[in-house]
Amino acid sequence: MMTVSEVSRLTGVSIRTLQYYDKIGLLHPNGHTEAGYRLYDDTALAALQQILLFREMEFPLKDIRQIMTQLGFDREKALTQQMELLTLKKQRLENLIDLARRMQQTGGKPMDFTAFDTTKLEEYARQAKQAWGTTPEYQEFEGKSAKRTPQESNTINAQLMAIVAAFGTLQTRPAQDPAVQAQVKTLKDFITRHYYTCNKQILAQLGQMYAAGGEFTKNINAAGGPGAAEFAARAIEYYCRGEET
Template identity: 55%
Template structure:
């Protein structure tokens, strides 16, 4: 765990900014001390990296929150998009530098304004934002989460993790056992009721995330014991067949 001061120094983000991110729900600490100090774990730091990459690309905070909170959020896909956008931005800056140097070297006028055109970057960024914000699952998620308080969200997440705690109790059984399959059905129903309609295709995609080694895996393994995330994926694959 790291304190807010340590995170501020490591990430180059002011303490006030981190406090603001917490207030708007963009970056919540892993926990708070009894004195109310913020503590951040590796999962929170991974999320901060995503936020800062999107900030480098000048995404508004609300849009960043919408993207990273999206139930379809795929870290690898986001990184691919960020790499592409950063590459386009790098090429744009290199063209501007070359243009300025040419003017300095020739000492003359160069009536060419095409080098200032960044429409390619804007178009790609627009497309990326639309991909995250226009999915049916996300629209369903927005509708079902409307009006929920932070306490409501906390309770929903706690109840959801209890299902993985149950799954952890049978993780030494076969993934296609009746007990495991029954719990997978409970997970699917819970997601559909409280978050968004979870068909088998979406469930299978979530199963991959549960075993990917990221934030989902850490939380699931914390609830059901080491290996629960991987077992959940195998049980989901069996269920979706």
């Protein structure tokens, strides 16, 4: 775990910026020291790298937050798009350097202006953004998020985590227990009310993500106790087998 100061020195991102990312729900710390200082682990640093690459693609912070928190976010796909766009930027910079060199050789006489053309970059960035915003769930999520302040979004996200973490207190019961299944329905209804329509397919995918061993699993188990995420996944799987919609 690294303190916010250590992360700032390592990444070049200012402490104030990291604090702002936390405030708007873009990058939360994984914990705090006894003195209240933010702490970040390798998972958070990987997310920060992803954020900085999106910033290189000139995505607004609001779009980045929505992209990285949406259901089905594909990090590999994002990295592929980011590399392609950065390659285009590299080619444009090389063209500008070549143009400057030729202008120097010719005494600065007018030559051509193709090196200043950003059409290809802008078109690729537009297509990349569209790739993340075409699903009905994303559009619904975006519409609901636009009506909330960052503080309201943080509160709702914390409430969602509390609902999932509560599965940790139910682990002594079987997944099919009525109380456990009622908690799954509470989760499903909360997501539909505050994020997007949570149908059987989406709920099943969420359950798989909770137990996949990544950041979701770690955060849920940190809040609900060891095994909370995996138990939630089993409960959701049982619920979805009996759900028709």
